[in-house]
Amino acid sequence: MSSDWRVSDRVGKIGKSAIHEMTRLSKQVEDVAFLSWAKPTSDTPEHIKQGAIEAIEKGLTAGYSPTGGLPALQQEIAKKLKEFNSIEASPSEIIITVGAIEGLSAAIMATIDPGDEVILPTPTYSTHIRQVVIAGGKPILIPLIEEDGFRWDIEATRKAVTPRTKAILYCSPSNPTGTVFDERTQRALAKIALENNLMVITDEAYEFFVFDENKHFSIGSIPEMKKNTISCFTFTKTYAMTGYRVGYLHAEESLVPQIMKAHIPFAICAPVVSQYAALAALRGGQDCVDDFREHYLTTRNLMCERLDRMSSVFEYIKPGGSYLMFPKIVIEGGKTDSSTFCKKLLMEGRVSTTPGVAFGPTGESHLRLSFCVSEDEIHKAFDRMEAYLL
Amino acid sequence: MSSDWRVSDRVGKIGKSAIHEMTRLSKQVEDVAFLSWAKPTSDTPEHIKQGAIEAIEKGLTAGYSPTGGLPALQQEIAKKLKEFNSIEASPSEIIITVGAIEGLSAAIMATIDPGDEVILPTPTYSTHIRQVVIAGGKPILIPLIEEDGFRWDIEATRKAVTPRTKAILYCSPSNPTGTVFDERTQRALAKIALENNLMVITDEAYEFFVFDENKHFSIGSIPEMKKNTISCFTFTKTYAMTGYRVGYLHAEESLVPQIMKAHIPFAICAPVVSQYAALAALRGGQDCVDDFREHYLTTRNLMCERLDRMSSVFEYIKPGGSYLMFPKIVIEGGKTDSSTFCKKLLMEGRVSTTPGVAFGPTGESHLRLSFCVSEDEIHKAFDRMEAYLL
Numbered sequence: 217m218s219s220d221w222r223v224s225d226r227v228g229k230i231g232k233s234a235i236h237e238m239t240r241l242s243k244q245v246e247d248v249a250f251l252s253w254a255k256p257t258s259d260t261p262e263h264i265k266q267g268a269i270e271a272i273e274k275g276l277t278a279g280y281s282p283t284g285g286l287p288a289l290q291q292e293i294a295k296k297l298k299e300f301n302s303i304e305a306s307p308s309e310i311i312i313t314v315g316a317i318e319g320l321s322a323a324i325m326a327t328i329d330p331g332d333e334v335i336l337p338t339p340t341y342s343t344h345i346r347q348v349v350i351a352g353g354k355p356i357l358i359p360l361i362e363e364d365g366f367r368w369d370i371e372a373t374r375k376a377v378t379p380r381t382k383a384i385l386y387c388s389p390s391n392p393t394g395t396v397f398d399e400r401t402q403r404a405l406a407k408i409a410l411e412n413n414l415m416v417i418t419d420e421a422y423e424f425f426v427f428d429e430n431k432h433f434s435i436g437s438i439p440e441m442k443k444n445t446i447s448c449f450t451f452t453k454t455y456a457m458t459g460y461r462v463g464y465l466h467a468e469e470s471l472v473p474q475i476m477k478a479h480i481p482f483a484i485c486a487p488v489v490s491q492y493a494a495l496a497a498l499r500g501g502q503d504c505v506d507d508f509r510e511h512y513l514t515t516r517n518l519m520c521e522r523l524d525r526m527s528s529v530f531e532y533i534k535p536g537g538s539y540l541m542f543p544k545i546v547i548e549g550g551k552t553d554s555s556t557f558c559k560k561l562l563m564e565g566r567v568s569t570t571p572g573v574a575f576g577p578t579g580e581s582h583l584r585l586s587f588c589v590s591e592d593e594i595h596k597a598f599d600r601m602e603a604y605l606l
Numbered sequence: 607m608s609s610d611w612r613v614s615d616r617v618g619k620i621g622k623s624a625i626h627e628m629t630r631l632s633k634q635v636e637d638v639a640f641l642s643w644a645k646p647t648s649d650t651p652e653h654i655k656q657g658a659i660e661a662i663e664k665g666l667t668a669g670y671s672p673t674g675g676l677p678a679l680q681q682e683i684a685k686k687l688k689e690f691n692s693i694e695a696s697p698s699e700i701i702i703t704v705g706a707i708e709g710l711s712a713a714i715m716a717t718i719d720p721g722d723e724v725i726l727p728t729p730t731y732s733t734h735i736r737q738v739v740i741a742g743g744k745p746i747l748i749p750l751i752e753e754d755g756f757r758w759d760i761e762a763t764r765k766a767v768t769p770r771t772k773a774i775l776y777c778s779p780s781n782p783t784g785t786v787f788d789e790r791t792q793r794a795l796a797k798i799a800l801e802n803n804l805m806v807i808t809d810e811a812y813e814f815f816v817f818d819e820n821k822h823f824s825i826g827s828i829p830e831m832k833k834n835t836i837s838c839f840t841f842t843k844t845y846a847m848t849g850y851r852v853g854y855l856h857a858e859e860s861l862v863p864q865i866m867k868a869h870i871p872f873a874i875c876a877p878v879v880s881q882y883a884a885l886a887a888l889r890g891g892q893d894c895v896d897d898f899r900e901h902y903l904t905t906r907n908l909m910c911e912r913l914d915r916m917s918s919v920f921e922y923i924k925p926g927g928s929y930l931m932f933p934k935i936v937i938e939g940g941k942t943d944s945s946t947f948c949k950k951l952l953m954e955g956r957v958s959t960t961p962g963v964a965f966g967p968t969g970e971s972h973l974r975l976s977f978c979v980s981e982d983e984i985h986k987a988f989d990r991m992e993a994y995l996l
Binding site for chain 1: 613614615616617618620622623626629630643645646647648649650655658659662663665667668669670671672673704705707708710711715716717718719720722733736737740742846847848849850851852861863864865866867868870871872873874875876877878879880
């Protein structure tokens with residue numbers, strides 16, 4: 217008996233995660249320069265750690281919270297959504313989730329059935345594509361226009377809508393390109409959604425990390441979109457606490473019990489110690505977020521400078537947000553197998569990056585680089601890349 | 607536009623969770639006697655809390671762990687599986703999950719496709735049924751034989767297998783009945799699974815809480831079942847840490863990457879602070895588990911004594927394990943609407959219980975009672991039930 221036989225079609229359709237595969241391979245290389253994972257390398261700020269510790273000491277973290285999350289945390293989030301995202305939310309419209317990722321899975325499960333189509337940009341965060349496939353849905357990938365700064369192709373999106381289309385799913389700022397989809401773009405998407413009764417599901421994990429003239433815009437702030445948006449957020453990127461696995465989603469009141477029907481079988485509730493850490497994060501000063509943003513701005517600029525010195529190998533669009541960028545490999549006429557390129561760069565150049573092919577069909581011949589690292593790490597990685605590639 | 611229109615069929619098919627609905631309603635009642643939720647009311651043992659605190663202080667909990675979990679924890683789990691469950695597991699065959707529940711969801715997603723059938727006993731843990739429905743599967747519910755101590759009906763199980771059957775899913779000790787399915791029963795299930803190429807997915811959350819002459823048996827310990835079993839476990843019940851959301855699953859090596867394709871989109875990894883707490887739990891002394899077991903034995907016996915005094919209202923099977931029991935309401939000729947009964951008992955008698963109908967079609971006319979509470983709580987609840995019902 218082969219065990220392959222037993223695997224469901226839905227997972228059979230999915231390849232191995234290139235992101236996690238590179239992490240695994242990176243462990244085989246000594247003293248690797250690590251630009252491949254989207255997790256902050258700083259420790260969580262002290263007051264957030266203390267919030268978790270105090271909750272443990274007081275005996276508040278032993279039992280489940282309500283499935284939607286701690287009421288005090290829901291209240292703080294409602295305030296944050298109003299102040300930062302211009303989303304009018306009542307606490308009961310918020311579900312605390314296991315990072316943004318579990319909220320996205322629950323939102324997708326509550327929205328689509330097998331055979332339904334979901335529109336996503338390409339390149340996009342590979343896990344979004346996988347979440348749609350796990351739900352039995354069909355990802356419809358709309359190429360971003362790279363020549364125009366990874367601009368969203370609104371006309372192509374409109375044409376891609378069919379009677380089976382149920383949702384549009386994207387992250388802004390974008391993983392992997394760092395593109396901030398502006399208010400005008402998202403209002404155009406809202407129009408398509410409203411005209412066709414589509415749900416818009418957002419992943420706003422990098423909302424606090426936008427640079428230059430860019431501004432984060434939440435499509436859920438458009439009043440007409442209230443019943444057509446499930447907005448997913450996380451504490452983990454904002455406050456350097458990816459290991460805590462705590463995020464949240466906002467949806468209109470009547471949708472919440474429906475999403476809960478998927479949230480409970482996935483998690484029952486978000487980890488309670490992490491919910492207390494999140495509470496400390498929202499109640500504490502936000503200087504740490506400004507500090508992280510400034511650091512990422514510095515490291516973004518440094519990475520761009522170093523890329524400028526390698527223009528015979530890479531072309532890039534300067535990312536307006538996130539802590540990720542997505543340079544194109546221009547050797548071999550732009551037809552480089554990114555997987556082979558990354559593996560060789562890791563094994564022979566000792567630099568860990570993520571192959572662009574992981575992020576959708578138009579991701580091929582690109583690399584994803586993370587700048588949520590120290591300046592030293594960037595120098596180390598680029599010194600090696602120059603030595604290996606130039 | 608109605609928002610109901612947009613909800614997927616899969617969640618549309620699922621009713622509200624009666625367990626969580628009762629929790630919500632219970633908050634409206636002052637000084638309620640609470641027998642309705644399967645979470646220990648004790649705090650997490652001190653050395654486990656300290657394990658979490660030290661990891662936070664040392665800066666070990668900020669970033670993701672590997673998606674499968676902390677290697678040190680996988681190693682400790684492999685030892686535990688060998689010593690306690692007689693399962694020969696390598697650390698790479700273990701995925702650390704968000705409680706048992708996320709592991710179960712990932713296992714189901716990796717095993718079944720829409721339209722596939724999954725055999726479950728009834729009554730059973732309602733979330734199992736929901737997990738199958740979320741995956742688009744068809745739950746095939748085999749009534750346990752209550753007259754014979756909720757015995758598993760092997761003959762009916764064999765007859766229920768069709769070409770669409772992909773899996774058998776159950777918990778032992780059982781939620782809600784507390785039944786411990788013995789080795790002989792599970793070997794009979796294994797035979798059916800092997801003859802029909804079925805996956806057996808287990809939920810062994812209550813493995814440490816078995817009483818009297820009962821013994822916990824893991825079907826995954828049968829060597830021939832290695833490729834046909836996904837065994838799901840949790841730390842949260844064993845060590846009174848339900849809020850930490852950390853458990854694990856074991857599956858044969860070749861299945862692990864397949865299950866990982868669902869685990870990553872659901873969670874990326876289990877909460878890291880909770881993984882360190884789990885590490886402290888496994889490395890520390892196990893006296894706390896013995897203490898919990900002894901306490902539950904005492905409270906089980908007390909609950910049975912109190913039920914004996916209400917034999918005109920309830921008949922029951924003494925549970926051999928877990929901290930749950932499932933008495934039958936014998937007034938009205940055994941045809942009581944359990945939902946109405948529980949709501950009235952809550953609102954008028956100020957005792958919170960869970961209606962049996964939540965646990966499958968043969969759960970109707972029953973109550974689920976939790977004895978993971980203090981003796982005082984049991985006395986308080988039964989004093990009130992006697993006053994209200996006798």
